[in-house]
């Protein structure tokens with residue numbers, strides 16, 4: 001039986017179906033004893049995934065570690081998938097997506113971004129993560145450098161590694177109660193080996209947003225240096241004080257070397273559906289099709305009809321969820337105001353907070369002890385970049401009761 005009470009019950013136990021099966025704890029497998037592709041064998045440590053697995057091996061763990069909200073997919077979206085299955089959409093489909101969904105995504109950009117995109121620039125993918133892999137596979141040669149603004153969601157760095165790229169990170173600066181990107185540092189990190197700039201705005205884990213003027217400057221720089229921009233815009237519509245964050249699509253021409261990654265996961269509470277999309281220059285269509293054929297022969301057919309409904313009728317849900325996240329963000333900030341050891345810049349978007357705790361400089365040990373002593377699971381900052389050893393990420397997109405209990409446990413542990 002699947003446990004569906006996530007978000008309602010402070011004593012929530014991570015469902016066992018969600019646990020990766022591993023025998024790491026019993027009998028460590030030495031990767032070097034076998035032949036595996038070197039790049040995979042030597043992948044950089046994924047402290048966040050290891051800690052999640054550690055937490056999931058225990059009972060009664062409360063988690064703010066996973067990047068998903070507590071609301072479940074709205075019924076009208078689920079019903080659309082069921083109907084599509086009954087209507088026979090259970091077979092292979094077009095590799096770059098059903099025409100009706102590609103068109104609906106185009107409509108979505110007209111409605112919410114005031115941007116006209118032809119459908120030959122829109123590629124439906126089996127998740128935002130897959131969209132990122134397709135883009136990186138399309139542009140990287142072995143040893144190409146990717147300049148990435150960090151902290152950044154670890155999976156994107158992993159995707160660069162798997163594509164045999166080399167990451168050069170440019171950390172945001174945490175000063176004066178906010179996150180700042182020094183564009184000169186970003187530009188200085190570019191070398192003749194750089195193939196792409198990788199930017200996630202709004203950012204997982206900080207909620208930082210790249211301002212519109214900087215979007216334009218980065219675009220001009222990339223044009224001048226003939227670089228690709230890979231822009232992860234999964235959280236563009238999760239901003240709290242504006243309707244949405246600036247997008248590279250606001251300023252780019254259709255021939256710019258730009259890939260934009262997006263996802264159905266967060267806005268429509270569809271993390272388990274594994275649906276996303278990629279936008280590229282029209283010239284990329286046949287390249288992306290070639291890669292997608294060999295990758296997975298295209299996204300799930302019937303899920304795409306659910307995505308059409310999400311785009312057509314999901315706005316009330318999107319607004320309701322965003323209100324809940326905003327209220328929770330304000331609640332977290334208020335709680336931390338009363339704790340002079342915990343510091344968190346105001347997230348301008350997303351459902352994440354990136355915290356610093358006085359005296360904590362080893363986030364992995366901190367997270368482990370928090371699991372052991374308080375049954376609370378958070379993400380270690382190091383998972384988002386090597387400059388983030390002293391940070392922790394919380395996901396506050398959860399039910400208030402769960403959030404409240406989690407913050408009680410965190411504060412009790414910190415104040416010990």
Ligand SMILES: Cc1ncc(COP(=O)(O)O)c(C=O)c1O
Pocket residue numbers: 067127128129130153200204232234262263264265271274275276
């Ligand atoms: C910045 C960012 N990009 C992409 C994704 C992945 O989205 P999907 O669930 O569609 O793979 C996430 C998920 O947490 C994310 O935070």
